Amino acid sequence: MRTEAEYKALVENALEPQLRSLGRVPEKLMEAMLYSLLAGGKRLRPVLLLAACEMAGGTPEEALPFACALEMVHTYSLIHDDLPGMDNDDLRRGRPTSHKVFGEGLAILAGDGLLNAALELALKAALRMGDIRGIRAAELLARHAGVTGMIAGQTVDVTMEGSTPTEELVSYIHTHKTSDLLQAPMEMGLTLAGADPAPVELGRLYGEHLGIAFQIVDDLLDVTGDPALLGKRTGMDEQKLTWVALKGMDGARKDAEAHVDAALEAMKDLPWDTSFFENLARASLKRVY
């Protein structure tokens, strides 16, 4: 197993070459896609994928196109989320959002382009691998990103604004909007390593609980966080269905802890050294203390 920083470096160095490997792309489109894709961030999703793959005996280098594809899906969702017709955000990771820099039309196309590029890269990698693992990983990506996954969560988030928050509704949004893209890397990484269905399911469960914990922590930071440190405006979620609106600050903190515990529990029965994932889950709470 490598360190989080090493996996992150692998991803950072591969994102642009992977996107350019698709062929000749109009300059403005490439510029807009790279502006958002190379804006930094923790690269949590691709790091999880590479680490899960290596933990189970696979090769991170073989999993790299899938890791980059996952980060592209995450990035496209941020570009489209920030659009005036959605959250209408001006700032993301401390920089103007895509539509502020490139205009709405190109921001829409850059998002479409990154989603399409992600699945194209996964398919090309699957063709090169020549066995079932690659198609399975590509299908997992499409499923978690799709209309029963992340897009489902975004839809409920957008269409339910102003509704009375219920635990069921907020939980649905968190599970799909954030947690699906954290289940995906665990399942994809383990599948690419050739793991059996049972450990793949435990990996998925870890990702699900980690994702919900992360989203609750994000909701807490939206209330307590420093805009300068977060690189975005805070207090923006007042109209939104958040865990804090539902459970209050203390209730939200407690629930985040419970989900981290459940994530740790899922790792227990895996036959590999799971310390990387345990440390990562524990660290996710530190942001709010």
Next chain:
Amino acid sequence: MRTEAEYKALVENALEPQLRSLGRVPEKLMEAMLYSLLAGGKRLRPVLLLAACEMAGGTPEEALPFACALEMVHTYSLIHDDLPGMDNDDLRRGRPTSHKVFGEGLAILAGDGLLNAALELALKAALRMGDIRGIRAAELLARHAGVTGMIAGQTVDVTMEGSTPTEELVSYIHTHKTSDLLQAPMEMGLTLAGADPAPVELGRLYGEHLGIAFQIVDDLLDVTGDPALLGKRTGMDEQKLTWVALKGMDGARKDAEAHVDAALEAMKDLPWDTSFFENLARASLKRVY
């Protein structure tokens, strides 16, 4: 070989079940996706795919998920094209556009959802088939729809508005914005039938020329067409780089004919009964006479 109407009926009956086969989708999202997906139209792209597959000895029923996926990609591109940040159209196929009915946020998500669903369906079908043909067909779809294909054409169309039209620029837009999604069904259908690379390339060439001819005919109809018959406003493309702006009405008509001839030429060396495709190419000109 079946008739165009029979292939079309196969597609019409499969679109909604295919989309619903993905699992539980939020009601509003499903409603918005189906509103655009079931708005009618010639279903030209999926019909070409099924016909190409059957011509080369394949099974249209096996190709059906890929045909529906292609129509979903086409539909998503129309939804996003119509958005205020893009062409800002109020009417499509005689009905209010998606964002007029559902609002911008949901229209963006419905487009994202259809693109994602398309590739998810293709991947699930590839997994079921269990051989290389399905992955190849899915990769062809992603490539032609993507940042070196359709999205490239849309980008140049959006970013070059108001520029002086050159033949190179207009040709690039037509080739990618329209023609890529007509190359895709020929290559996908023949690939799914297990055809060799040489006939697949001839099929692609047919689709390329048919697509350019179609786009030129569309440009002509935007000048001469009856809005009531077309189901959309005409004269909208004045700011756009069109073949008519470049070559005049007569020049555009002549070029459309030349591309139909080239499409017919590509069919000549195929070892199958190509009359379906020849008739279709010839009929494409009738709309402007």
